[in-house]
Amino acid sequence: MNRREECFMSKQIIFKSVFAPYFNSFLQMKEQLGFGLPKFQNVFTELDHFFLATGATEPHITRDQINAWSETRFNDKARTLYDKHSIMRQFCRYLCHLGHECYIHRLPRKNWPPFIPYIFSHKEMELIFGASDKLTLPYRCMTSVLIAVPCLIRVLYSTGMRIGEALFLKNEDIDFLRKHILLKRTKNQEERLLPICPSLLEVLNKYKAYRDRIPIKGVSASGSFFFVSTVGKPISKNSIHRWFSEILVECRIPRRNDGQGPRIHDIRHTTAVHSLMQMVRDGMDVYCAMPILSVFLGHKSLAGTETYVRLTQEMYPDILGMKYPVTSSVFPNNPYIETDHGNN
Incomplete structure (x- = not known):
């Protein structure tokens, strides 16, 4: 298990309902298949609380239980509810496979409006690069991800990779000699190779040179994460989101009226x-x-x-x-x- 997964598992809430062993075995199966666990863990935590509150004693799920659980999610957005129902449906099919009869319900209709992403202009991207280079800490802090932000943003723009894919990169995944990046953990569980252009290669080398000065054992080891904080720890998405928000403010790029962006994605x-x-x-x-x-x-x-x-x-x-x-x-x-x- 890698360090990021260890972090996730250490924060995992211990399930207490009758479905606890099945939640854990389902998560183990998904992990072995290469899926990310946090989304499944969050939904299973909700389900675990629901089954405890309703006094479920048998490891099977009925239509009435699914409907009752769905009614408790009235504050969820349509897309979020759809994703949760998808995970619930997968779990029911999993239980059926183990011999526990469950009701397999239909997924809700996809009735949410299509999301329109924010497309930065070339000028805005130049402003974002410049602002990321000028970021400073407002106070003294031993732990910061600021060292990686300028390079990370350029990697995202040059390669088009997702933020999660970038943060999961290991030192061994970046081939400076052949000038390519190997993505091993992707959304579709398929590896892909991305080229490194000359300007990005220069940025990567410069970041690596500064990062390797961190007096932390193993920071440059092949199996260690490429993007790390000043104490050599993996970087979380939330940390990058916060700094990206600061960059947008500095660049005077306004938030959208719907509150959905611009996002780093x-x-x-x-x-x-x-x-x-x-x-x-x-x-x-x-x-x-x-x-x-x-x-x-x-x-x-x-x-x-x-x-x-x-x-x-x-x-x-x-x-x-x-x-x-x-x-x-x-x-x-x-x-x-x-x-x-x-x-x-």
């Missing part, structure tokens, strides 16, 4: 839009650009990447010729699209 969306824009500007056919972008982002299919075509067209309407079926399927009513309904 929007750097990934920005990378996708900027990359697609650059490929098309360089003369690459969108048919060729889309599969490349899809692999680069680690999507399982083009469907997960098509959103970026729409975002690129909205922000840079002069970029795409808008004569391609792959884009016309995203913009069925766009007047700039020329579609021949006679050809299928």
